[in-house]
Amino acid sequence: MDLGIKGRTAFVAGASSGLGYAVARALAREGCRVAICSRNEERIAHAAGRLAGEAGVDPGSVLPLACDVTSEEAVHEAIDRAAAQFGGLHILVTNAGGPPPGYIDDLSIETWRGGIELNLVSVIQLCRAALPHLRVAAASDDPHGSILMITSISAKRPIPSLYLSNATRAGVQGFAKTLSEELGPAGITVNTILPGYTRTERLKNLSERLASASGRSAEEIEAGWAEGNALRRIADPEEFAAAAAFLVSKRATYVTGVGFPVDGGWSKHVL
DSSP states (O other): OOOSOTTOEEEESSOSSHHHHHHHHHHHHTTOEEEEEESOHHHHHHHHHHHHHHHTOOGGGEEEEEOOTTOHHHHHHHHHHHHHHHTOOOEEEEOOOOOOOBOTTTOOHHHHHHHHIIIIIHHHHHHHHHHHHHHHHHTSSSOOEEEEEEOOGGGTSOOTTBHHHHHHHHHHHHHHHHHHHHHGGGTEEEEEEEEOSBOSHHHHHHHHHHHHHHSSOHHHHHHHHHHTSTTOSOBOHHHHHHHHHHHTSGGGTTOOSOEEEESTTOOOOOO
């Protein structure tokens, strides 16, 4: 299926590795010009070169940007630079590293504030910075404007020991649903995508940390996660990225205000 995004410009945050990187690569393979960002300049430059090679695209179509998404000034500067470099912006994918795990007595108020800044406030800042460009794109002769927020399945089914993720991801869901109502008349779609257990470096770190605390092996921890979903396995990042690419594409222009799980059937709600 042609997703209709060849020649579009996408900005993908938190894209030096993991799910953000997988989404950026999928969009590049579909013909998008992609701006990718992370806090570390060296890491994002390396990711851009690797991405261009894996996607088989001109390196000039991938723009690496060092940007701390908790900084309002840095976010505006990065978004504006991407739009200037590629002549506009059609797609925004918000993403940031996951907050630390822990139970209520493990997390200081400073840790809570940091998690909220990283996983909720950053999303709001990215959207505010991108909206002027997205409104122009949505009002053009060939309209297209889309926002996709990467959250977590914990927004629908809270996970024990992931207090920060459970709280902040749910906040993003509320923000996204409200924003979709406001931007709908402008033709800009707003959706969230909720990954389940997906084979990334963060998942490996989490399983190793839980294994250390419980006395079980990381393999046993991951097997338990896999057993909890209908497909009985951990996802590959490319499976997640394929769903993300569809949700921001010209083929999904009547899909908005949706929280889309990509979790292998781990969440058990009916609707």
